[in-house]
Amino acid sequence: MAEVLVVVEAGVKKVTLEMLTIARGLGEVSAVVFGEADQAKLAEFGAAKIYTASGADVLDHGAAPKATVVAELVKRVSPAAVLLASTQEGKEIAGRLAVKLDNGLLTDAVDLAADGTATQVVFAGSTIVKSKVTKGLPIVTIRPNSTTPVAAAASPAVEELTVAVSDSDKLATVTQRVAEQKGSRPELTEAGIVVSGGRGVGNADNFKLVEELADLLGGAVGASRAAVDSGYYPHQFQVGQTGKTVSPQLYVALGISGAIQHRAGMQTSKTIVAVNKDAEAPIFELADFGVVGDLFKVVPQAADEIRKRK
Amino acid sequence: MNIVVLVKQVPDSGAERTLSASDNTVERGSASNVINEMDEYAIEEALKIKEAHGGEVTVLTVGPSGATDSIRKALSMGPDKAVHVSDDALHGSCAVATSKVLAAALGTLNADLILCGAESTDGRVQVVPHMLAERLGVAALTGARKLTVDGSQLTIERQTDEGYEVVTASTPAIVSVWDTINEPRYPSFKGIMAAKKKPLQSLSLGELGVAADEVGAAGATSQVLEWTKRPARSGGAKVIDEGTGGEQLVAYLATEKFV
Numbered sequence: 001m002a003e004v005l006v007v008v009e010a011g012v013k014k015v016t017l018e019m020l021t022i023a024r025g026l027g028e029v030s031a032v033v034f035g036e037a038d039q040a041k042l043a044e045f046g047a048a049k050i051y052t053a054s055g056a057d058v059l060d061h062g063a064a065p066k067a068t069v070v071a072e073l074v075k076r077v078s079p080a081a082v083l084l085a086s087t088q089e090g091k092e093i094a095g096r097l098a099v100k101l102d103n104g105l106l107t108d109a110v111d112l113a114a115d116g117t118a119t120q121v122v123f124a125g126s127t128i129v130k131s132k133v134t135k136g137l138p139i140v141t142i143r144p145n146s147t148t149p150v151a152a153a154a155s156p157a158v159e160e161l162t163v164a165v166s167d168s169d170k171l172a173t174v175t176q177r178v179a180e181q182k183g184s185r186p187e188l189t190e191a192g193i194v195v196s197g198g199r200g201v202g203n204a205d206n207f208k209l210v211e212e213l214a215d216l217l218g219g220a221v222g223a224s225r226a227a228v229d230s231g232y233y234p235h236q237f238q239v240g241q242t243g244k245t246v247s248p249q250l251y252v253a254l255g256i257s258g259a260i261q262h263r264a265g266m267q268t269s270k271t272i273v274a275v276n277k278d279a280e281a282p283i284f285e286l287a288d289f290g291v292v293g294d295l296f297k298v299v300p301q302a303a304d305e306i307r308k309r310k
Numbered sequence: 311m312n313i314v315v316l317v318k319q320v321p322d323s324g325a326e327r328t329l330s331a332s333d334n335t336v337e338r339g340s341a342s343n344v345i346n347e348m349d350e351y352a353i354e355e356a357l358k359i360k361e362a363h364g365g366e367v368t369v370l371t372v373g374p375s376g377a378t379d380s381i382r383k384a385l386s387m388g389p390d391k392a393v394h395v396s397d398d399a400l401h402g403s404c405a406v407a408t409s410k411v412l413a414a415a416l417g418t419l420n421a422d423l424i425l426c427g428a429e430s431t432d433g434r435v436q437v438v439p440h441m442l443a444e445r446l447g448v449a450a451l452t453g454a455r456k457l458t459v460d461g462s463q464l465t466i467e468r469q470t471d472e473g474y475e476v477v478t479a480s481t482p483a484i485v486s487v488w489d490t491i492n493e494p495r496y497p498s499f500k501g502i503m504a505a506k507k508k509p510l511q512s513l514s515l516g517e518l519g520v521a522a523d524e525v526g527a528a529g530a531t532s533q534v535l536e537w538t539k540r541p542a543r544s545g546g547a548k549v550i551d552e553g554t555g556g557e558q559l560v561a562y563l564a565t566e567k568f569v
Contacts, residue, residue: 062450062477063440088436088453088470095437098406099444104531105406107435117535122434123327128538135406135531171449172479180473187471193568217568228490235455235490236469241323241431242348242489250568260324267543271566273559279550286543289562293551301556306569309560 002027002080010035014190015085017149019142020045025114027080035059046152057165064169067096081138094141103136110146124264144189145247186220193219193250199226200255209299216306224256240265255295258283311365313356314419316426318346319373319380323431334534335402345380348427351487354494356425357388366390372411385505386497397515399522407525409441414518424484439486449479452486
C-alpha cells in the first residue's frame with residue numbers, strides 16, 4: 001500500500017490527529033515532522049512511519065526549506081497523497097510543493113475521500129464544493145475541526161532525514177518568535193467551543209467578560225472585525241473574512257451583529273447562540289438560540305448560572 | 311525602490327456569490343466586482359514606502375478585461391502605472407497557473423519589492439505569494455502586520471497563532487500583508503482624475519511567452535467536480551431578556567450538553 005504523507009508542524013495539534021485519521025483512508029500513513037513532536041501521539045493515531053527533519057536550516061527559514069524536504073521525500077517514496085494543515089505555513093508549504101512538482105493542490109478541505117475527492121466549503125460557508133487534483137498526486141490542506149480524530153495504534157519506524165538546505169531556501173530568516181498572551185485557552189481554530197465578542201462589548205477592558213465565559217465553558221476567545229479594528233482584542237483572534245475560519249461545536253456571539261464578513265468565519269459551527277441588544281441583528285437569523293438583551297446583564301448572569309451548575 | 315503591487319479583482323464579498331452553472335468557475339459576470347480588499351492595504355504600504363524612500367509603484371493584475379475598473383480604482387490611490395494581463399484563455403485558471411502568469415509578468419518588471427494582500431476574499435487560498443517566491447527565486451515574507459524597509463533590508467512582523475515572528479530578508483522579495491498593517495487612503499478627486507491618464511499596459515499570454523494550454527481550464531491542475539448551495543441556517547428560539555436571559559441561555563446550553 002502506498003504511503004500517505006502527513007506534514008506535521010511543530011507540536012501535535014488536533015488537526016494533526018484529524019489528518020492522520022483522514023489519511024488512513026488513503027494508504028499507509030507516514031508523518032513528516034518538522035522539529036519536535038509527540039511521537040507516541042502520532043503512533044496512537046496510526047502513523048506507521050515517522051520522518052523527522054530538524055535543525056536551524058530547516059526550521060528558521062519559513063516554508064521554503066520545508067517544501068524542499070517534502071518534495072524530495074515525494075520523489076523518493078511516491079506517496080498516494082500529501083496532507084497538510086490549513087494553517088498559514090501549511091498552505092505555504094503546499095503552494096511551494098505544488099510549484100516544485102508542477103502539481104495541483106486543494107486548500108481548506110473538510111474531507112478527503114479515498115479516491116482523492118476533496119470537499120471544501122466556500123463563499124462564507126454558503127457553498128459546498130467537491131474537487132479533485134487533476135495533475136499529479138493530491139496535495140491537500142485540511143481545515144481544523146473537519147473530523148473527529150479516531151485512534152488506531154501503530155508502531156512507527158522513525159527515520160531522521162538529512163537534508164542539505166540550499167541558500168535559495170534560506171532567503172528569509174526568522175530572527176525572533178514572540179508569544180503574545182493567550183493563557184491556557186485552546187487554539188481558536190481547533191477549539192470545540194468559541195466565545196466571541198463584537199463591537200457591543202464596548203472596550204478592551206470589557207473583553208474580560210468574554211474571556212470569563214470562554215473559560216467557564218472551556219472554550220477559545222474570538223472577536224469580530226469591528227472589535228479588532230476598534231482595538232478591543234488582537235487580530236490573531238479575529239473570526240471572519242479577513243481573519244480565522246472556525247467550525248466549533250458551539251459558537252457564542254456576544255454583541256456581534258453578524259455582518260456577512262463575520263458569518264464567513266463561523267457559520268459552519270454546529271450550534272450558534274447569540275446575545276445582542278438589537279432584536280433585528282442578522283446574527284439571530286443564524287442563532288439556534290438567541291437572547292435579545294444587554295450583554296452586560298445577560299453574560300454575568302449566565303456565568304453565575306454555569307458556576308452554580310458545576 | 312521599484313515596487314509592484316499585485317491587485318486582484320474579486321466578486322464583492324458583501325453580495326451573493328456563486329459558482330457558474332456552466333463550468334464551475336467563480337461567477338465574475340455580476341456587476342459587483344471590486345478590488346480584493348486586502349490588496350488596498352498592499353497599495354497603501356507601497357505608497358508609504360515610495361513616499362519615504364522614493365521609487366515607482368506599478369499595479370499588476372491578471373484578470374478579465376472588466377478588471378480595468380479595479381485597476382483604475384487602484385491607480386486613483388496613487389500608484390504610477392499599471393500592467394494588466396488579460397487573455398480569454400485565462401478563464402478558469404487555477405492558483406498554480408495564475409502564479410505562472412504572474413511570475414512571467416513580474417519577469418518583465420524587475421521589481422525590488424512585490425507587495426500583495428495575504429489572501430483574496432474569493433478563493434482565500436493564500437498560496438500565491440509563496441508560489442511566486444518559488445518561481446522567481448526571491449524571498450517571501452508573508453502575513454505581515456508590520457513592514458520596515460532599511461535600504462535593501464526588509465523586516466516584517468509576521469502574525470502567527472501564538473503572537474508574531476520577526477522575519478527578515480533582502481530585496482528582491484515578495485511581502486504579503488494583513489489588514490492590520492495600515493489604514494488605506496481614500497482616493498482624492500485629483501487622484502481619480504489623474505488615474506484616467508496613467509499608463510495602463512495590456513499584455514497577452516503570447517507576449518509573456520505563456521502558452522494558452524498552460525492556463526485556464528486546459529491547464530488547470532485541479533477541477534471542481536460538483537457544487538451545491540448549503541441549506542441556509544434558520545434562526546431558532548429567540549427570547550427577550552426580562553431578567554432571566556442569562557439563566558435561559560445556560561438552560562439551553564445544558565439541554566445541548568455544553569454545560
